[in-house]
Amino acid sequence: MRFLLFSTLFLLAGALSAKVVAGDSKRGSELIKSQGCVNCHRIGGEGGSAGPDLGKARSRNYTPASMASAMWNHAPAMWSSMEKMGASKPRMSETQAGDLFAYFQSIRYFDKPGDAARGSRVFAASKCGECHGRASALFGGAPPIAAWKSVAAPIAFAQQMWNHYPQMEAAMAQRKIHWSALTSQELTDILVYVQGLPETRGMSREFSLVSDGRGEALFTEKGCLGCHQGSLDLKKRQVSGTVTDFATAMWNHAPSMAAVAKKFSKPYPRLEGTEMRDLMSYLWDQQLYAERGNATRGVKVFEKKNCVSCHTAGGTGPDLKSQLAARGGPVRSFSMMAVLWQHGPQMLEGMKAKKLAWPAFTEAEMSDLVAYLNSLQGGAKGAD
Numbered sequence: 001m002r003f004l005l006f007s008t009l010f011l012l013a014g015a016l017s018a019k020v021v022a023g024d025s026k027r028g029s030e031l032i033k034s035q036g037c038v039n040c041h042r043i044g045g046e047g048g049s050a051g052p053d054l055g056k057a058r059s060r061n062y063t064p065a066s067m068a069s070a071m072w073n074h075a076p077a078m079w080s081s082m083e084k085m086g087a088s089k090p091r092m093s094e095t096q097a098g099d100l101f102a103y104f105q106s107i108r109y110f111d112k113p114g115d116a117a118r119g120s121r122v123f124a125a126s127k128c129g130e131c132h133g134r135a136s137a138l139f140g141g142a143p144p145i146a147a148w149k150s151v152a153a154p155i156a157f158a159q160q161m162w163n164h165y166p167q168m169e170a171a172m173a174q175r176k177i178h179w180s181a182l183t184s185q186e187l188t189d190i191l192v193y194v195q196g197l198p199e200t201r202g203m204s205r206e207f208s209l210v211s212d213g214r215g216e217a218l219f220t221e222k223g224c225l226g227c228h229q230g231s232l233d234l235k236k237r238q239v240s241g242t243v244t245d246f247a248t249a250m251w252n253h254a255p256s257m258a259a260v261a262k263k264f265s266k267p268y269p270r271l272e273g274t275e276m277r278d279l280m281s282y283l284w285d286q287q288l289y290a291e292r293g294n295a296t297r298g299v300k301v302f303e304k305k306n307c308v309s310c311h312t313a314g315g316t317g318p319d320l321k322s323q324l325a326a327r328g329g330p331v332r333s334f335s336m337m338a339v340l341w342q343h344g345p346q347m348l349e350g351m352k353a354k355k356l357a358w359p360a361f362t363e364a365e366m367s368d369l370v371a372y373l374n375s376l377q378g379g380a381k382g383a384d
Ligand code: HEC
Pocket: 032, 035, 036, 037, 038, 039, 040, 041, 050, 051, 052, 054, 067, 070, 071, 073, 074, 075, 077, 078, 081, 082, 085, 087, 090, 100
């Protein structure tokens, strides 16, 4: 009884105590230095070589869940190499895990690798280059790439494209150019192309998620809710997920948005300041992006990986259900990074004592586990 009480108090400051987590790439870039990650990993062109290069473009689609599972899978090896180097094991709060995640977003870790040469071709094929020169306007006052306010961050970029749609539409009509929908690979390629030009190189890249809850109101104010109900209710859709996918979805919307606005004699809904980011954060909170697990399968993962051996009535681990219910915001894959860095070493000891194997996860298992943990919070939030 005394132990239980103690552990409950202790856990109030646990890895999952943060309510809703915002992430900030600038803090994240500090973190990889202060936590010593760069001593062993190259990231963004600098760092050690004891661990794999984390900045390298991957040949596969890298998601937050695959990153969290990679970290879990490599953790025992990582810890023993830390012990050998005499480095202390970093502990990480969920806010810090969120910042780290935002940092990886900002270096486009989760996007399919883009290709500048392909981007240049898409830029031409989509006729962007008919109006936008690299250093000078070619038509209708279209700002040259060198003057674009945001090429460094996909969300800000999406906002610029979204806001300029009405003028772009007018210029397109004059030049008899058809507007083109883009795939998320194409937008990634365009971004890599415009970011790599001599005119824009060196702009710092940023990514942040906010948690001020303004997104929900915006979703109504900007007329999104008008369409997104019933079969288009985004909560019911399985959205595939990176930030660039979101940016692409927004670009592909612009014409129908403009048409709806015209039909109801309303102004086109421009997004100001951080509004695109607020909308993104809101949809993110709804687990629409990046998390695609299944809670029912997650129960099996929880059993198969021996989590139940401690997290059960009378076990040495805390009751996750009451802990998660008290938490508020959804659990994310990157929350599982905080869990790993805070509780992992102790968990590893416990597992060794019980002669249990350290759990390795596939990306899908990690997503399912996260969905299960969310369902413990009260059911409705489980992404499924
Ligand atoms: C003492 C050296 C060391 C430190 C410090 C370190 N790592 Fe690692 N890391 C490794 C090694 C070694 C591996 C590969 C382990 C293996 O092969 O199983 C690894 C693997 C990883 C992987 C999996 C990579 C992949 O895609 O397969 C991730 C992600 C990672 N580390 C992130 C981090 C982060 C974030 C930090 C800072 C909080 C950090 N590491 C600190 C040595 C380190």
